[in-house]
Amino acid sequence: MGLRGGGGNFGIATAFEYRLHPVGPIVLGGPVFWRLEDAPKVLRVLRDYAPEAPDELGITVAMMLAPPLPIMPPTQRGKPVVGLVLVWSGDPAAGQRAIAPLLGAAPPVAELIRPVPYLAIQSMLDGGAPRGRHYYWRSHRLPGLPDEVIDALLDQVASVTSPFSQINGWATGGAVSRVDPEATAVGEREVGFDLSFAAAWPPADPDGERHTAWVRRGWEALATHSAGVYVNFISDEGAAGVETAYGQRLKRLTALKDRWDPTNLFRMNANIPPSQPRRR
Numbered sequence: 646m647g648l649r650g651g652g653g654n655f656g657i658a659t660a661f662e663y664r665l666h667p668v669g670p671i672v673l674g675g676p677v678f679w680r681l682e683d684a685p686k687v688l689r690v691l692r693d694y695a696p697e698a699p700d701e702l703g704i705t706v707a708m709m710l711a712p713p714l715p716i717m718p719p720t721q722r723g724k725p726v727v728g729l730v731l732v733w734s735g736d737p738a739a740g741q742r743a744i745a746p747l748l749g750a751a752p753p754v755a756e757l758i759r760p761v762p763y764l765a766i767q768s769m770l771d772g773g774a775p776r777g778r779h780y781y782w783r784s785h786r787l788p789g790l791p792d793e794v795i796d797a798l799l800d801q802v803a804s805v806t807s808p809f810s811q812i813n814g815w816a817t818g819g820a821v822s823r824v825d826p827e828a829t830a831v832g833e834r835e836v837g838f839d840l841s842f843a844a845a846w847p848p849a850d851p852d853g854e855r856h857t858a859w860v861r862r863g864w865e866a867l868a869t870h871s872a873g874v875y876v877n878f879i880s881d882e883g884a885a886g887v888e889t890a891y892g893q894r895l896k897r898l899t900a901l902k903d904r905w906d907p908t909n910l911f912r913m914n915a916n917i918p919p920s921q922p923r924r925r
Contacts, residue, residue, distance in 0.1 A: 646894065647901045650830030652876055654898070654917045655905040669763035673740040674703075674732035676757055676769075678711065683751035684727040684799055690750035691729070692790035695816035696836045701735035702743055706840065708802040709811035716755045725802045731758060732766050778809065779848060781857045783864035784841040784878035785871040786817075794870050798840075801863040806856050807846045812863070814840035831876065832894055839875050840867075879915045887915050 647655045679687050695704055707728045711721045729747060733740030737760055744758065774780065787794060802812055818836035826833040842863040844856040874882075876890040888895055898917050902909075907923045909916070 646828075646830050646897060647905070649828065650876060651898060651901070651917070652830075652915050654911050654914060655901055656911065668734050671737075671760050672732055672734050672763045672766060673737045673744075673758065673760055674730070674766045675759055675761065676716075676728055676730050676755075677748065677753050678717070678721075678726045678728040678755045679751050680721070680754050681725040681727065681799065681803065684708070685795055687727055687729075687747075687750040688790055688795045688798070689792075690746060691816070692795075694746050695838070696818055698816065698818065699735075699743055700819040701733055701740070703732040703734075704747075704816035705730040705732075705813070706816065706838065707811055707813045708798060709813075710805060710808050711754075714755070716757050718754060721754050723808065725799075725805070726754065727799075727802075730766075730769070734763075774845065777848065778845050779850075779853060779856075780843065780845050781860055782841045782843040782878065782880050783860050783882075784814070784839065784874050784880070785864065785867050786835070786837060786839050786873045786875060787867065787870055788835055788837040788872045790838060791870070794867060797863070797866040801842065801859075801866065804859065806852065806859045807844060807850070809845035809847075810843060810856060810859065811845075812840060812842055814838055827894075830891060830894055830898060832892055835872060837872065839878065841878055876915050884916075887917060890915065891917075 648658065691704070698704065707730070709726065709728070710723050711717050711726045713722050731744050731747065733743060748756070798812060816838055817834060821834045822836050824834060842860040844860045846853060846856050873892065874886060874890050879886040879890060882889070891898060895917070899920055902917050902919045907919045909918055909922050
C-alpha cells in the first residue's frame with residue numbers, strides 16, 4: 646500500500662518493474678471544444694455517458710478561455726469554452742462509433758480528433774504549464790455532475806480571472822474502478838469525475854490573490870458534492886487534505902510510517918507524519 650499511492654512518505658524506490666500493456670502506436674484522439682452556451686448540453690451528455698464508457702476510451706475535461714489555437718475560430722478565442730480530450734485505444738472505426746454521442750451533444754466550435762501516434766497525445770499538453778508561471782489549485786472527486794454542479798462549474802469558468810487558468814480533470818471509472826480498494830492507498834476509485842480548479846498567472850501579474858480567490862470560490866461551491874480528493878491533487882489543505890485523501894487507510898499508512906520513517910525525513914510531500922515523531 647505504501648508504494649501504491651503512499652506519496653513518497655516512506656523512503657526512496659531505487660527500481661520498479663512495470664507490467665506493460667500494448668497501446669497504439671496509433672490511437673484515435675484529440676481535442677474538441679464547444680461554446681459556453683452549449684456546455685450544459687455537453688456536460689449532461691457526458692455525465693450520462695461516462696459511467697458506461699468502454700474501457701478503451703479516456704476522457705479529459707477542460708473549461709477555460711479558448712486558446713489561440715489554429716483550429717479555434719478567431720472570433721471564439723479568449724471566450725469561455727468547454728473542451729474534451731478524447732483518446733480511444735482500440736479499433737478506430739469502433740472508436741468513431743463510441744465517441745459519436747459526445748460529438749453529437751452540440752455542434753463543436755473546434756475539433757481535431759484524428760488517428761495520431763500515442764506519443765503525440767501524451768505530449769500534446771506539455772506546453773500548458775510552462776516553468777516560471779505561478780500556480781495554485783484545489784480539487785474534488787465528484788461522483789457525478791448533477792445540474793447544480795454543472796451550473797457552478799459554468800459560473801466559475803465564466804468568471805475566470807486569468808487567461809491561463811482553467812477547470813480540468815478526468816472522467817474516472819472503467820478498469821481503475823474495479824481495483825480492490827484495499828490494494829492501494831488510494832482506496833476506492835469510484836466512477837465519477839476528478840476535477841481541479843487551477844489558476845495560473847505570470848510573475849509580473851500583481852493579482853495573484855484574486856486568482857487564488859477564484860480557485861477557493863469554485864472549490865467551496867462544490868464542497869457539499871465532493872466525495873474526497875485524489876492525493877496527487879492536494880494543494881495547501883495540510884493534514885485535513887491528507888486525511889480526506891486517504892480516509893480509513895490513513896491508520897495503516899501511519900503504521901508504515903512508524904516502521905520505515907519514524908523521524909519523518911520524507912516530509913516534503915502530502916505528509917503522513919509518524920504517530921510519535923522521533924528526533925533525527
